[in-house]
Amino acid sequence: MSMIKIFESGNEKNDYDISKKQYKDKFNLTWLMPFGAMTEGRESLYYSPVITEYVLVNFPVLPRVLNKLKGISEDRNFNKLIGSAISGDKIRAAAKDFLKQKKLI
Secondary structure, eight states: OTTTTOOOOSOHHHHHHHHHHHHHHHHOEEEOOOOEEEEETTEEEEEOOEEEHHHHHHOTTHHHHHGGGTTGGGOHHHHHHHHHHHHTOOHHHHHHHHHHHTTOO
16 A cells, blocks of 8 residues: 555555555556455455456456456465465466366466
């Protein structure tokens, strides 16, 4: 929120909607449906794919494919994937294996 200078109102839904609009207006980026939320401390962190208008126009089915990842942050295999990325393992291979397990590729 501080990156685009949005005041946090304390209302997560309202802040999320304002952020989406600001990213669209300032950066020409479209936020898709959040994958889910993870709680860190007292706040919820939403994970959403963000794509440009160009990608949205040229790959119209992409949002539907990405929406299949909804709820992924609650998956225990997702935590292993994040752990692999943090530890410096081969991220591309770990992501590919994860998506294969989910039958998304």
